[in-house]
Amino acid sequence: MANSMNITLKVWRQAGPKAKGGFETYVVPEANPHMSFLELLDVLNEQLIKEGKEPVEFDHDCREGICGSCGVVIDGQAHGPQQRTACCQLHMRHYKDGDSIVIEPWRAEGFPIIKDLVVDRTSFDRIIAAGGYISANTGAAQDANSLPIAKADADLAMDFAACIGCGACVAACPNASASLFTAAKIAQLSLLPQGDPERKSRAIAMVDQMEQEGFGDCSNHTECEAVCPKGISVSAITKMRREYMKAVIG
Amino acid sequence: MSTVLDPKIPAGPLKDKWDTYKNGIKLVNPANKRKHTVLVVGTGLAGGSAAATLAELGYHVKSFCIQDSPRRAHSIAAQGGINAAKNYPNDGDTVWRLFYDTIKGGDYRSREANVHRLAQVSNNIIDQCVAQGVPFAREYGGLLDNRSFGGAQVSRTFYARGQTGQQLLLGAYQAMSRQIGKGNIEMFARQEMLDLVVVDGKARGIITRNLVTGEYERHFADAVLLCTGGYGNVYYLSTNAKNSNVAAAWRCHKRGAYFANPCFTQIHPTCIPVSGDYQSKLTLMSESLRNDGRVWVPKQVGDTRKPLDIPEDERDYYLERRYPSFGNLVPRDVASRNAKLATDEGRGVGETKLAVYLDFADSIKRLGRDVIEARYGNLFEMYERITGDDPYKMPMRIFPAVHYTMGGLWVDYELQSNVPGLFVLGEANFSDHGANRLGASALMQGLADGYFVIPYTLGNYIASNSFDKLTGLEAEFAEAEQSAKSRIEKVLSIKGTKTVTEYHRELGRIMWDEVGMSRTTDGLKKAINDITALREDFWQNVLVPGEPTTFNKNLEFALRVADFLELGELMARDALEREESCGGHFREEHQTPEGEARRDDDGFTHVSAWEFGENGHQLHKEKLDFDNVQLTTRSYK
Ligand SMILES: Cc1cc2nc3c(=O)[nH]c(=O)nc-3n(C[C@H](O)[C@H](O)[C@H](O)COP(=O)(O)OP(=O)(O)OC[C@H]3O[C@@H](n4cnc5c(N)ncnc54)[C@H](O)[C@@H]3O)c2cc1C
Ligand code: FES
Numbered sequence: 015m016a017n018s019m020n021i022t023l024k025v026w027r028q029a030g031p032k033a034k035g036g037f038e039t040y041v042v043p044e045a046n047p048h049m050s051f052l053e054l055l056d057v058l059n060e061q062l063i064k065e066g067k068e069p070v071e072f073d074h075d076c077r078e079g080i081c082g083s084c085g086v087v088i089d090g091q092a093h094g095p096q097q098r099t100a101c102c103q104l105h106m107r108h109y110k111d112g113d114s115i116v117i118e119p120w121r122a123e124g125f126p127i128i129k130d131l132v133v134d135r136t137s138f139d140r141i142i143a144a145g146g147y148i149s150a151n152t153g154a155a156q157d158a159n160s161l162p163i164a165k166a167d168a169d170l171a172m173d174f175a176a177c178i179g180c181g182a183c184v185a186a187c188p189n190a191s192a193s194l195f196t197a198a199k200i201a202q203l204s205l206l207p208q209g210d211p212e213r214k215s216r217a218i219a220m221v222d223q224m225e226q227e228g229f230g231d232c233s234n235h236t237e238c239e240a241v242c243p244k245g246i247s248v249s250a251i252t253k254m255r256r257e258y259m260k261a262v263i264g
Numbered sequence: 265m266s267t268v269l270d271p272k273i274p275a276g277p278l279k280d281k282w283d284t285y286k287n288g289i290k291l292v293n294p295a296n297k298r299k300h301t302v303l304v305v306g307t308g309l310a311g312g313s314a315a316a317t318l319a320e321l322g323y324h325v326k327s328f329c330i331q332d333s334p335r336r337a338h339s340i341a342a343q344g345g346i347n348a349a350k351n352y353p354n355d356g357d358t359v360w361r362l363f364y365d366t367i368k369g370g371d372y373r374s375r376e377a378n379v380h381r382l383a384q385v386s387n388n389i390i391d392q393c394v395a396q397g398v399p400f401a402r403e404y405g406g407l408l409d410n411r412s413f414g415g416a417q418v419s420r421t422f423y424a425r426g427q428t429g430q431q432l433l434l435g436a437y438q439a440m441s442r443q444i445g446k447g448n449i450e451m452f453a454r455q456e457m458l459d460l461v462v463v464d465g466k467a468r469g470i471i472t473r474n475l476v477t478g479e480y481e482r483h484f485a486d487a488v489l490l491c492t493g494g495y496g497n498v499y500y501l502s503t504n505a506k507n508s509n510v511a512a513a514w515r516c517h518k519r520g521a522y523f524a525n526p527c528f529t530q531i532h533p534t535c536i537p538v539s540g541d542y543q544s545k546l547t548l549m550s551e552s553l554r555n556d557g558r559v560w561v562p563k564q565v566g567d568t569r570k571p572l573d574i575p576e577d578e579r580d581y582y583l584e585r586r587y588p589s590f591g592n593l594v595p596r597d598v599a600s601r602n603a604k605l606a607t608d609e610g611r612g613v614g615e616t617k618l619a620v621y622l623d624f625a626d627s628i629k630r631l632g633r634d635v636i637e638a639r640y641g642n643l644f645e646m647y648e649r650i651t652g653d654d655p656y657k658m659p660m661r662i663f664p665a666v667h668y669t670m671g672g673l674w675v676d677y678e679l680q681s682n683v684p685g686l687f688v689l690g691e692a693n694f695s696d697h698g699a700n701r702l703g704a705s706a707l708m709q710g711l712a713d714g715y716f717v718i719p720y721t722l723g724n725y726i727a728s729n730s731f732d733k734l735t736g737l738e739a740e741f742a743e744a745e746q747s748a749k750s751r752i753e754k755v756l757s758i759k760g761t762k763t764v765t766e767y768h769r770e771l772g773r774i775m776w777d778e779v780g781m782s783r784t785t786d787g788l789k790k791a792i793n794d795i796t797a798l799r800e801d802f803w804q805n806v807l808v809p810g811e812p813t814t815f816n817k818n819l820e821f822a823l824r825v826a827d828f829l830e831l832g833e834l835m836a837r838d839a840l841e842r843e844e845s846c847g848g849h850f851r852e853e854h855q856t857p858e859g860e861a862r863r864d865d866d867g868f869t870h871v872s873a874w875e876f877g878e879n880g881h882q883l884h885k886e887k888l889d890f891d892n893v894q895l896t897t898r899s900y901k
Contacts, residue, residue: 024764029814029896030814030815032531044730046540048539048540049540049543050541050544051543051648052544053542053543053544054778056542056544056765058540060765060766061761061807062809063763063807063818064763066809067809068810069810069811069817069818071815071816071817073332074506075336075338075505075506075507076330076336076338076340076341076505076506077506077544077545077547078341078547078548078646079646080333080340080341080427080430081336081338081340081505081619082333082335082336082337082340083331083332083336086853092613094840096649099649102647103649103650105649105650105651105652128476128815129668129814129815132815134332134333134729135333136332136453138333139333139334139335139441139444139451142335142437143441143442143444143445144445146438146441147396147397147439147441147442148395148396148397148438149442150395150396150439150718151320152313152316152317152320152392152439152715152716153388153715153716154395155391155392155394155395156389156391156395157391158350158390158391158393158394158408159350159407159408161354161394162402162405162406163402163406163408164402164406165402165403165404165406167398168400168401168402168404168406169399171397171399172399172401172424172425172431174425175431175434176425176427176430178340179335179336179428181544198344202399202676203397206399208394208395208396208397209397246623260281261672261800
C-alpha cells in the first residue's frame with residue numbers, strides 16, 4: 015500500500031503482577047496512517063500470534079474515548095502526543111514511516127500491574143464508593159423540573175462529570191496523585207443543589223480514601239490536566255481543597 | 265413440539281395493566297430480603313440500575329462484569345439521549361404518544377403492554393436521574409432542555425451533551441457504589457459468566473471465570489438477572505464496544521432459555537465509514553446530528569467532484585425528497601436502507617464510494633457556528649480526530665453500521681425468561697423495540713427495566729416460590745463448571761493456524777453481506793452453509809495462544825467468537841423463516857413497487873422464539889395482539 019509505514023515498537027512486557035518486566039522490540043512493517051493506535055497494537059498482536067508468541071495484553075473496550083478502559087504511556091506521555099485524546103482515538107497519521115515508539119503501562123503504587131500494559135485501577139472504584147454519589151433511593155425523587163439549576167452551574171458540573179476514570183492523571187503526576195480524578199467528582203456534585211446535604215461527608219470520605227489507596231499528594235504540577243483526554247480543569251482540585259477545608263473546619 | 269408462548273400480560277385496559285399488576289403481586293417481607301441473594305450479571309444501564317435498586321430494597325446482591333470496573337460497561341458510549349413523555353416543551357407529548365411512536369417505530373412487532381409500561385415509567389427515570397446528580401442539559405431558566413430524535417415529531421429527548429449514556433451510567437454506577445460501600449452489593453469485576461446453573465428447573469447460579477487468574481467460581485442464589493447487553497458484534501464491525509458479546513445469553517439459551525427474534529438487528533444510518541481491513545470497530549455519529557444535518561448524494565452517478573464543488577441543484581437530498589413530512593428525521597431503518605440504495609445506484613461518495621454526505625452548511629448559516637458547536641461540539645471533534653476532516657467546513661461522510669440488536673432472550677411481562685428465576689433486562693432481552701428501535705429508547709428501556717420493573721417482578725417471584733438451600737457442591741454446579749473448563753481446554757489445545765480475529769472477521773463479512781441491510785432466500789441459505797463450514801473450521805484450526813491461568817484476552821475472545829458462530833446461523837434461519845419485511849428486517853422478496861418494506865400481518869404478527877435442542881432449533885410463537893393501536897403501513901412520507 016502506498017501509505018504504508020514501517021513502525022518499531024518498544025513494548026513493556028511483564029508476565030504477571032510479581033514477574034520482572036522488561037522492554038521487547040517489535041517491528042510492524044505495514045502500519046497505515048488511518049489506523050488508530052490500538053489497531054496498530056492489534057496488527058502487532060496478530061503478527062505475534064502467527065509467530066507462536068503471546069500477544070501484548072492491553073485494556074480496551076469502546077475505542078471511542080469514553081469508557082476509560084484504554085491507557086498506556088506512549089513515549090513518556092500518558093495517552094500519547096495528541097492533546098485531549100485517549101490512546102484509542104489517537105491515529106497513526108501523527109507518526110511517520112520509520113518512527114520508533116515506546117509503550118509502557120501506567121506506573122503508580124495505586125495501580126499495580128496485572129500483565130504487560132494492563133493495570134489494576136480498582137482503587138478508583140473504592141474512592142467513588144467512599145462517597146462519590148448522591149444518596150437518592152430509587153423511587154424517592156421529585157419531579158425533575160422542580161429543582162431549577164442555573165445553566166452555568168449545570169454546564170460546569172458537566173465539564174467535571176466528563177471524567178472517564180482512565181487514570182492518565184495519576185500516570186502523568188510526578189507524585190502519582192489521584193487528585194484530579196477525586197476532585198472532578200467532588201466538584202461536580204458540590205455544584206449541584208442535590209449534592210448539598212452530603213457535601214461535607216463526601217469531601218472528607220473521598221479524600222481520606224484517596225490517601226489510603228497509596229496515591230501521592232498534589233503539588234501543583236498540573237501535568238494531570240495536560241494529559242486528561244477530557245480536558246478536566248485543575249480548578250477542580252482547588253475546589254476540592256476548599257470543600258475539604260470547609261468540611262474539616264466547619 | 266411447537267407451543268404457543270404465554271407472555272402473562274395482566275388483564276384490563278392497557279393504561280391500567282401495570283397498576284393492576286403491582287396491586288396483585290406478592291411482597292417479600294423487608295426483614296427477609298437480605299436472606300435472598302440475587303446475581304446480577306452485567307453493570308450497564310440495566311444491570312447497574314437493577315443492582316443498586318435491589319440492594320437499596322435490602323436484597324443481597326452479587327454483581328458481575330467483564331471490564332475492570334462496572335463504570336465501563338458498553339452503555340457508557342451512548343451519545344444522543346433518553347426519551348421521556350414529560351411534555352416539558354408543551355408540544356403535545358403524552359404517555360400514549362410515546363407508546364404509540366415506539367410501537368409504530370418497531371413496525372408493530374412488539375408487545376403493547378410492555379411498551380405502554382415503558383412509556384409510563386419513562387418520566388420517573390428522568391426524575392430519578394436528576395436526583396442522582398446527572399447533569400442533563402438545561403435552558404437558561406434552569407429547567408431541563410429537550411431535543412428531537414428520529415421517528416418522532418415532538419421533542420422528548422433529554423441529553424447530557426453528546427455523553428448521555430456516560431452520565432446515566434455514572435448515575436447508576438454511583439448508586440451501585442454507594443451500596444458496595446455499605447456492603448449490600450458484592451462486586452466481581454473482571455469476572456466472566458461462562459454458564460448458567462439450573463437446579464430443579466430453576467435458575468439458581470452461574471459459573472464465572474476470574475479473568476485475571478483464570479480461576480473458576482461457583483455463585484448460587486435465588487434468582488439470576490442477565491443484563492449482558494446486545495450481540496451486534498456478531499457482525500465483527502459494529503458500533504458496540506469490543507467486549508460486547510452474546511456468550512452469557514447464548515449459554516442461557518443452551519440451558520433452555522428461548523432466543524426471540526434473533527434476526528431483528530438495527531443498522532444505524534450515521535456512522536463513520538470503514539477505512540481499511542485493519543478496522544476494528546465503527547464509530548457512531550449520533551442520530552441527533554440529523555436534527556441539523558442534511559443528508560445528500562450527487563444526483564449524477566459517478567460524480568467525483570468535491571462536495572463543495574457540486575452545485576445545489578445537482579445534489580439529491582433524498583430523504584427530504586422521498587419523505588417530505590419526516591425528512592432527515594425518518595427512523596433508522598428507513599434512513600439506512602435509503603443510504604444503501606443511493607450507494608447501490610453508484611451515487612456514493614468518498615474514496616470507497618460507500619458513504620453519503622451529512623451536511624451542516626445550512627444550519628451553520630442559519631444558526632451560527634456557535635450554536636452548532638454547543639450542540640455537537642464533541643461529536644464534530646470526534647469526527648475530525650478519526651477522519652482528519654473538519655465537518656464545520658466539509659460535509660461529514662457517513663454510512664450505516666450495525667448498532668443494536670432488538671432480538672434477545674424471550675421474556676414475559678415480568679421480564680422472566682421461560683427458565684424460572686432467570687430474568688433478562690436491557691438489550692439482552694427482546695422485549696420492547698419490535699423490529700426496529702427508535703433513537704433514545706434503549707437507555708429508557710434499560711433504566712426502566714432496572715429501576716422500575718424488576719424490583720416488583722423479582723419480588724413477586726421470590727415471594728411466590730420456596731428455595732432449597734444450596735452449597736454450590738450440587739451435581740449441576742460441577743457439571744456446568746466442567747463443561748466450561750472443557751471448552752477452554754479444547755479451544756487452547758487446537759493450536760491451528762488461523763487467529764480468532766480472522767474467524768470473527770470472516771463471520772462478520774458473511775453476516776453483513778447476507779444477513780445485513782437486505783436479505784434474500786438464496787443469500788440466507790448461503791449464509792447458513794458458509795457459517796456452518798466456518799464454525800467447523802474454527803474447531804479444527806483456530807490458534808489461541810497463552811495459558812488458561814493468566815490474563816488472556818485472546819482466550820476470552822475465542823470463546824465469544826465460538827458462540828457468535830452458533831448465533832449467526834440462528835439469525836440467518838430466523839431471517840429465512842420470516843417471509844416479510846418489517847423494520848430492520850428487509851427481505852427483497854417482500855417490498856412495494858416503490859421499494860418500501862411490505863409486512864405480512866396475517867402471517868407474521870408474532871414473536872419467533874427459538875428453543876435450542878441437540879438436534880437443532882425448534883420454533884415457538886408468541887402471538888402479538890393489538891387491541892389498542894391499529895396496524896397500518898408505516899409511512900413517514
Ligand atoms: C455508540 C452507541 C451509542 C448509543 N446511543 C444511544 C442513545 O443515544 N440512546 C439510546 O437510548 N441508546 C443508545 N445506544 C444503545 C444503548 O447504549 C444500549 O442498548 C444500552 O446501553 C445497553 O445497555 P445494557 O445495560 O443492556 O447492556 P451493556 O451496557 O452492554 O452492558 C453489558 C454488561 O454486561 C457485562 N457482561 C457481558 N457479558 C458478560 C459475561 N459473560 N459475564 C459477566 N458480565 C458480562 C458487561 O461487562 C457489561 O457490564 C447506543 C449504543 C451505541 C453502541
Ligand atoms: S477504549 Fe474506551 S476510552 Fe479508549
